[in-house]
Amino acid sequence: MLFGGIFSPVALVRADLAADLQQAATANQIQITTAEQQQIKQQQLTAALVWHGSSPWISAVTAGATAEFAAMGVKVVAVTDAQFDPAKQASDIENISMLKPDFMLSLVVDAASAKGSLQKAVAGGAKLVLLSNPIPGFVLNQHYAGIVTDDMFGMGREAAKVLASHFSARDADKTKPARIATIFHDASYFITNNRDQAFREELAKHPQLQLVAEKGFVREQETADVAAALILQQPQLDAIYVSWDAAAEGVIEALRAAGRADIKVITHDLGVNNLLDLARSGNMLATIADQPYLIGQTMARQAALSELGRKLPAFTLVPFTTVRQDNVASSWQQSFRSPVPPLLQAVLQP
Missing domain, CATH: 3.40.50.2300 (Response regulator)
Known part of the structure; x- marks a missing residue:
């Protein structure tokens, strides 16, 4: 909706x-x-x-x-x-x-x-x-x-700050703000509700970012369809915030299917599939991970x-840790206290 x-x-x-x-x-x-x-x-x-x-x-x-x-x-x-x-x-x-x-x-x-x-x-x-x-x-x-x-508040704010930093560097010569959408957890759930709202409040402090659309989901399986509809309605999108990692997988799937490599995604938590996308310079811009x-x-x-x-x-x-392409392995080890999965390690190796 x-x-x-x-x-x-x-x-x-x-x-x-x-x-x-x-x-x-x-x-x-x-x-x-x-x-x-x-x-x-x-x-x-x-x-x-x-x-x-x-x-x-x-x-x-x-x-x-x-x-x-x-x-x-x-x-x-x-x-x-x-x-x-x-x-x-x-x-x-x-x-x-x-x-x-x-x-x-x-x-x-x-x-x-x-x-x-x-x-x-x-x-x-x-x-x-x-x-x-x-x-x-x-x-x-x-x-x-x-x-x-x-x-939860720090993580939500950090996600907005990462977007602000990215688009300030990318669009230094542009006058129009980057267009941001959220695909948020549309259910009464203490941690995700507050984390999502902290993102919104921080985003509003950055004039280089404009929140143009919000769509909610209840089940992770819904997000691919939600994202597909969103990019049809908002073709000029620059980035999408998603409430957590597993939900973001469907969003990235929809972006790939639509050939929209230009739209960046930011989320929370660590999952192998999205970290592979991050390591390969795909749609994932960063993820904010706890321990x-x-x-x-x-x-x-x-x-x-x-x-x-x-x-x-x-x-x-x-x-929490802000996970970017250059610290995927160390962030995984810090969060999970376990070796990086072999598939991810193979992609990360120079």
Whole structure:
């Protein structure tokens, strides 16, 4: 759907969370000492990881959390994939709660659907740490120990700044601004809504950029058709912002099919297909990536510290990296703490 107004309404930060975000900690402030690790080891605790879906990104979160828990002698007894189905995730939480884990880490698909099951898990003794999405009505240190998330506002702003820098250099002799469109996540989802809005607000500060169209999507599979329609309606486009990497794959597919190598794409997160396009000087201009392995580590540390009675800020932010053609390999290794996939490595080799 193409909205009549450029700045379309989205579900932004709830008023009661604004102050918490202003006082957020950073991941490097969440540390656990050797002595504290030993205290946790002596208790022989268990943990469960209850995820919304599966992807290389969530696998890296799992790896970070599992490694950190292992260093503290905490056994991970379950890892679940809800396949983006709220009902399945609620069932996953209910089933895992029967194992009586001491810690539960979760990224919820739908807060309202998961709330009841999570309340039961917490009442049963689990210390809950959330990834990105808050649960309405949950109280810090009563229902959950903290929320670890990427710097959603910083990432959105950075995407706009990268476009501004690119087009300022490219169009130094032009008087007309570059024409930008967004293909945004048109659903109530805390992190993407705020990241997308931060992009819009930063873009408005740059006169060399003009936001000419916005189209929303709910499912990643829709974006190829959305992009195909967009470039027919806006043939003079210079760049498209897409809410995240997997959704951007369909956009790049549509641009290739239309022979529009001139339109640049900027997005968030890391995926092999789009990084291959970036490495080959295709449509991808850059991507703004967080650090999922560090997210997992930080969540595990928060869970352990809450067990020891430590009170932590409501939000902890993980830093991001601007990924361009010249730092693809190092960015992958920093984000995932794993080797660059062979296919990507082959393209990156000189």
